[in-house]
Amino acid sequence: MNHLLREAAASVGASPALVPFLGLLFEGVDSLGSSPARVVRMLRNARVGPGSRVLDLGCGKGAAAIALAQTLGCRCTGIDAVPEFVAAANAAARQRGVSKLCEFRAGNLRQFARAGAYDAAIMLGVLDVERGRRVLRRSVRPGGVYILDDAVAVRPRRGCPTLDEARRILTRGGDRIEVEDLWTPQQTLRQEEQLHRQLSRNAARIAMSHPRLQRSLASFLQRQQRAARELQTRFQPVQWMVRKSGWRGGGEGGGRWGVLSLTRSNAPGHPRAPRE
Numbered sequence: 683m684n685h686l687l688r689e690a691a692a693s694v695g696a697s698p699a700l701v702p703f704l705g706l707l708f709e710g711v712d713s714l715g716s717s718p719a720r721v722v723r724m725l726r727n728a729r730v731g732p733g734s735r736v737l738d739l740g741c742g743k744g745a746a747a748i749a750l751a752q753t754l755g756c757r758c759t760g761i762d763a764v765p766e767f768v769a770a771a772n773a774a775a776r777q778r779g780v781s782k783l784c785e786f787r788a789g790n791l792r793q794f795a796r797a798g799a800y801d802a803a804i805m806l807g808v809l810d811v812e813r814g815r816r817v818l819r820r821s822v823r824p825g826g827v828y829i830l831d832d833a834v835a836v837r838p839r840r841g842c843p844t845l846d847e848a849r850r851i852l853t854r855g856g857d858r859i860e861v862e863d864l865w866t867p868q869q870t871l872r873q874e875e876q877l878h879r880q881l882s883r884n885a886a887r888i889a890m891s892h893p894r895l896q897r898s899l900a901s902f903l904q905r906q907q908r909a910a911r912e913l914q915t916r917f918q919p920v921q922w923m924v925r926k927s928g929w930r931g932g933g934e935g936g937g938r939w940g941v942l943s944l945t946r947s948n949a950p951g952h953p954r955a956p957r958e
């Protein structure tokens with residue numbers, strides 16, 4: 683089994699046995715990590731528009747990139763390890779009339795390094811703050827922005843930063859957090875319940891035609907439920923928009939960027955377990 687596909691499966695809480703079934707398991711689930719509407723709002727405020735280039739690392743089925751192309755008219759490139767997700771993303775882009783603006787490719791996001799080539803880069807529910815920031819930061823030009831979505835620990839614990847620790851990581855090297863969007867436990871609960879219903883239906887369908895997978899599917903659903911509980915208690919999902927240092931429009935050397943805290947109003951799909 684290919685190491686990259688194992689990693690991709692783990693990022694959506696699935697065991698290696700379920701790799702060939704990821705397309706079926708997530709059928710009907712467009713957004714696997716975050717809220718495309720929120721990403722659009724953040725990047726609109728950052729003045730991303732026609733002519734801007736945006737990279738979506740771990741794009742899943744391309745929900746965020748497609749919404750960006752549709753509403754802001756920017757060019758989007760999405761990379762994901764799961765070929766079925768990439769095929770679904772390209773089909774959705776064609777269906778929504780933005781295939782000229784969107785390009786989705788199968789591959790390892792770590793090997794997709796075109797340093798400084800993008801005005802904005804996003805990573806929603808894929809790598810932790812430390813590793814995610816490194817890859818995102820490398821991809822955007824000085825003064826560009828990146829959006830990272832991950833969970834922080836409510837209390838200090840090994841392997842997962844608290845909110846303050848995450849802020850310190852994200853502001854290294856003079857970068858500035860422009861928006862910080864925190865999920866409330868109620869918002870997490872609402873969207874996790876919706877997601878769980880769809881995943882349970884899909885898992886039941888797969889189990890009917892592949893009875894040998896029953897245990898793997900049951901453990902997958904249990905892991906999802908445990909992760910959902912933990913995202914309401916021990917961890918908190920957060921989405922940041924960070925401006926990479928080097929901007930000459932006022933952020934560096936004279937500009938003032940405050941941290942704007944928001945709560946989520948529109949938050950679909952979050953099938954990731956907190957990483958420890």
Ligand SMILES: C[S@@+](CC[C@H](N)C(=O)[O-])C[C@H]1O[C@@H](n2cnc3c(N)ncnc32)[C@H](O)[C@@H]1O
Binds near residue numbers: 693790
């Ligand atoms: C929780 S999902 C989020 C998907 C998408 N960002 C969204 O919000 O809908 C995590 C995604 O990261 C992808 N992934 C994980 N590790 C990867 C890697 N090394 N290279 C490319 N994609 C990866 C998985 O295949 C999966 O689609």
